[in-house]
Amino acid sequence: MRLWGNSRLAQTRSPSLGGYRRSSVTHERILTTEDTGDTGAHRGKSSDPPPNRLQFPSMTVAVRSFAKVNLGLYIGAARVDGFHDLRTVYQTIALHDVIRVSVGRGSGIEILCKNKDPRVPLDSSNTCYRVAELVLEELGADGRVGIEIEKRLPVQGGLGAASSNAVATMVALELALKRKLPAAARLRIAAEVGSDLPLFMVGGTTLGVGRGEEVYPLADLPSVAMVVVMPEVGVSTTQAFADWDALVQREKAAELRSAWTGEGARPHTIREQLTGLAASDRLIEVGRLLSAWLSGLPNTGASAKWGSRAGNLLSDLVRTGIENDFEKVVFPLYPELRDIKGALECAGSRYASLSGSGSTLYGLFQSRADAAKAVSRLRKQGLRAVATSTLTRRKYWEQSLVVGR
Ligand code: C5P
DSSP: OOTTTTSOBOSSOOTTTTTSOSTTOSTTTSOOHHHHSOOSSOSSOTTSOOTTOOOOSSOEEEEEEEEEEEEEEEEEEEOTTSOEEEEEEEEEEEEEEEEEEEEESSEEEEEEETTOOTTSOOSTTSHHHHHHHHHHHHHTOOEEEEEEEEOOSOTTSSSOHHHHHHHHHHHHHHHHHTOOOOHHHHHHHHHHHOTTSGGGGTOSEEEEETTTTEEEEBOOOOOOEEEEEOOSOOOOHHHHHHHHHHHHHHHHHHHHHHHHHSOOOOSSOHHHHHHSSOHHHHHHHHHHHHHHHHHHOTTOOTTOOSSHHHHHHHHHHHHHTOOBTHHHHHHHHOHHHHHHHHHHHHTTOSEEEEOTTSSOEEEEESSHHHHHHHHHHHHHTTOOEEEEEBOOHHHHHHHHSOOOO
16 A cells, blocks of 8 residues: 555554464353353253343353544545545554353344343344354354343444444354354455444554555554543434535535635635545545654554653644544534543543544543543543553453453
8 A cells, every 4th residue: 555655554464364363362261151051041940041031052252342442533535335435543442342142053143232222233233143144154154143242332432332342243153153264254244244343353553444444453552541431422423424525515615605706715724624635635645644643653562661652652643633534523513522522631631532423532641540530520520431541452352352251
């Protein structure tokens, strides 16, 4: 890729592309029902299962399904397939859902949301269902698949939870079936189900291009303290992209009007940003910006020590002015989200942003102590704030599969 020729694309293969091959990703370390002797589905007499539990005689594989945030997100032109080209840097974070997959005799796919969140679909529209269907088809495998989702992350929150759940399902299902998909098939299935899935097959700091599904592992940024604020409201990504198109159209019309009337030497407006450059030129500019940011970082590397390296990263982010385009359409519709970004900044965040199309906002902090202080301050303001940290690629794969029931 020309644009990114000089950027610090990691030389290592993604663990996922190499076949979940990290040391921790082994059957021995996964706590399964074979270990515990408890399927969860057969507590009590097998003839008398508790209501609302799935019934699977075989082992259960449990996988943590981590969230992501976007460190900058730039939207380009709408494409003929209805998607938009974009450039973003994805970063996995330590907040997660838990996915449990079981395979038993029979056929069909059954989804259960452990905490009964009504916003989680239990039918074939669920990304986990779609992935499971495609994995079974690709492997030519049979069986009754049970998928239990323990929802902790917000739905429609911009943290990629549904996409992450789907990738966790793929990981767990392969392990439960004791069958492996070729790496190319995994990526194909992921991209088919959604633009945000492939990033979770890489983890850590990842460049996203194309419609977001084309991912490149970057040299990992160090773990940084962060605060995530999860507002009650959910934002539809499809709607946010449509709002973006409407904004571009409005700005183009204003541009034309001002060309006719001679008025309109407004300095540095959104219009200038959106229409001053053609959408594709703009993405080239953004590519340069992100590339300069990444290659200017002296502090990449998963083994980074806490402290100064994180500090450098934060200053770099702020200095480079990395932004999320969705803020331009989401903040006017939900002014309370702009206020939350302001509250994060007032609470000491060095860099705050909407994640994806929202509604989640995050702030990066110099230290865990600063993040903890910010959380108590934000909670006093009535906000649902949690302290967490970014998750390097190594930790992402180490921690994904090591989970108790
Ligand atoms: O790929 P995913 O299912 O997450 O996309 C959901 C919707 O978001 C798409 O149907 C499309 O309307 C919009 N989208 C887009 N451009 C992208 C990604 C998503 O327009 N790059």
